[in-house]
Amino acid sequence: xxxxxxxxxxxxxxxxxxxxxxxxxxxxxxxxxxxxxxxxxxxxxxxxxxxxxxxxxxxxxxxxxxxxxxxxxxxxxxxxxxxxxxxxxxxxxxxxxxxxxxxxxxxxxxxxxxxxxxxxxxxxxxxxxxxxxxxxxxxxxxxxxxxxxxxxxxxxxxxxxxxxxxxxxxxxxxxxxxxxxxxxxxxxxxxxxxxxxxxxxxxxxxxxxxxxxxxxxxxxxxxxxxxxxxxxxxxxxxxxxxxxxxxxxxxxxxxxxxxxxxxxxxxxxxxxxxxxxxxx
Numbered sequence: 342x343x344x345x346x347x348x349x350x351x352x353x354x355x356x357x358x359x360x361x362x363x364x365x366x367x368x369x370x371x372x373x374x375x376x377x378x379x380x381x382x383x384x385x386x387x388x389x390x391x392x393x394x395x396x397x398x399x400x401x402x403x404x405x406x407x408x409x410x411x412x413x414x415x416x417x418x419x420x421x422x423x424x425x426x427x428x429x430x431x432x433x434x435x436x437x438x439x440x441x442x443x444x445x446x447x448x449x450x451x452x453x454x455x456x457x458x459x460x461x462x463x464x465x466x467x468x469x470x471x472x473x474x475x476x477x478x479x480x481x482x483x484x485x486x487x488x489x490x491x492x493x494x495x496x497x498x499x500x501x502x503x504x505x506x507x508x509x510x511x512x513x514x515x516x517x518x519x520x521x522x523x524x525x526x527x528x529x530x531x532x533x534x535x536x537x538x539x540x541x542x543x544x545x546x547x548x549x550x551x552x553x554x555x556x557x558x559x560x561x562x563x564x565x566x567x568x569x570x571x572x573x574x575x576x577x578x579x580x581x582x583x584x585x586x587x588x589x590x591x592x593x594x595x596x597x598x599x600x601x602x603x604x605x606x607x608x609x610x611x612x613x614x615x616x617x618x619x620x621x
Contacts, residue, residue: 361395362398362399365381369405378392381396400417403418405417438468444468448586452571454557455567457492463482467480467482470573476550476572486508488514488542490554491552496508504531508527517545519543519545520545539554539590541583544575550574551573551575552571553571555591556594557598569594
């Protein structure tokens, strides 16, 4: 079968059928809502039979799945796993890890780099404190979005409709007596986080554990996709001391942001200088 010729300005333009399938996958993954066949016809200008065939191919590969209504499509588990593996095994992780190690050396507590994945927070990287009393969580670990500092930070950055859709599928699970389980109370907390520019976990996920997180800024000013956080036992990091960690956290977040776009490559010496200078 001969593939139809794509218009030059088509969002699904590509030299091969595989590239056009990939372009369709990119278009669906970039949407914050379920997409239907008629919607895709309107957005791409492609014939309905062509798009239907492409969607069937992606669905059979496990990259897309049907939504509950049976007519719309969302990204599938296989695609999410691919995205997570790319984040966890990205060649840029070495540079991120150096920044994280310097942050731990300055703050003296465990720190991690986080991202949002399938409605949870995943640790892309983590460096543990040398202190004997610590909460050990390895890279790849997942924590709930509504009661973790990074999770609340990501929620606060989202459009309201997207946020409510994400957290509205199931009751907010209580993990400790501090966990926020009331949707209105959570919305008030997210509004406060949006105003302050950082988020805290006040023993909301694990008893005795306090966490502070800031977002990694994006060069294009878009919605942040990475966070940097510090975690510590409450006896070493009280809520009164939280703001003392913010300068170092924000320096690390800015350094990671520069690293992500390659503005200052670690191998050129422009991203970090010495441990004592903390010149990220």
